[in-house]
Amino acid sequence: MFYDREDCIKASFFPDDYGTPSGVFIFKGFFTDEECKMVEDALKDYDLSDKYKDTLINWYANKVSPPLQPIHQLWEKASELLYPEYVMHPQANVLIITPEMNEGMFTHSDSPGKGECHRLSQVDVWKTCCELDYGLVGYFGDFEGGEIFYVNIDKDGNRTDGVGEENCLHIKPERGDLVIHGAFAPHAHGVKPVTSGRRYAFSNFVLKAEDNPGTFYNYKTPEYYDQIKDKDKLSLKEFVNIWMKPLKENPQFSRDRIEKYQASGLEGPELSDKFMGEFKEH
Numbered sequence: 001m002f003y004d005r006e007d008c009i010k011a012s013f014f015p016d017d018y019g020t021p022s023g024v025f026i027f028k029g030f031f032t033d034e035e036c037k038m039v040e041d042a043l044k045d046y047d048l049s050d051k052y053k054d055t056l057i058n059w060y061a062n063k064v065s066p067p068l069q070p071i072h073q074l075w076e077k078a079s080e081l082l083y084p085e086y087v088m089h090p091q092a093n094v095l096i097i098t099p100e101m102n103e104g105m106f107t108h109s110d111s112p113g114k115g116e117c118h119r120l121s122q123v124d125v126w127k128t129c130c131e132l133d134y135g136l137v138g139y140f141g142d143f144e145g146g147e148i149f150y151v152n153i154d155k156d157g158n159r160t161d162g163v164g165e166e167n168c169l170h171i172k173p174e175r176g177d178l179v180i181h182g183a184f185a186p187h188a189h190g191v192k193p194v195t196s197g198r199r200y201a202f203s204n205f206v207l208k209a210e211d212n213p214g215t216f217y218n219y220k221t222p223e224y225y226d227q228i229k230d231k232d233k234l235s236l237k238e239f240v241n242i243w244m245k246p247l248k249e250n251p252q253f254s255r256d257r258i259e260k261y262q263a264s265g266l267e268g269p270e271l272s273d274k275f276m277g278e279f280k281e282h
């Protein structure tokens, strides 16, 4: 398992409510200087005013980058860390936070819980949010601030009922670091504002290989290799269209439904209360 590696720092470690070993796992300098530079160069001239169309929470709208050329290589490196027990779905974008945004990230859990799709309030085209075990984030860019804080974990890594934002576990991710944390409420987390530079977060969801709902090919399977075989011959756009296309649509987040949800103007729990109850049985 990835957390048995010698270079894994366990800032927190206890089983989640489903019995899976969970925690906050840090791999310092997981991505090399050269790999960090690839992401930073790809975003050098990116205009932050561009908006991403597939988000249901306004916070994300101006923070999601376009697909990045070098990301697939880095996604494979992170997938190798998880292999063979765990997988993550394709992901070609990073989240950008700058000091001008004057905010970090609101406190949230990566999953509302297994089988809790009716409580989702963000787009889940891969149908993995209610199957996943961990969030996995790689950090790029030169930045200050942007610490992650875990409101239900104390400084020693123990589960609590909340010790307050100041006294809870804080992690200061640095350029090249990789952090994996539990997906559920005990590992609810937020991000402090970035005080200088640009912070790029390559954010992914991790689930057991056998829990893949059939929306993507698991890393290193013959089907996966067949899917990506023409990568070097294709443009980024052509490659992303193949790699990032779910093998089947999640009916909860079809194009029509996303537009309906967006038009409602609701966000978070209000959005899920109004629209998503019907997916309780799925």
Ligand SMILES: [Fe+2]
Pocket (backbone or CB within 6 Å): 108, 109, 110, 135, 189
């Ligand atoms: Fe998160």
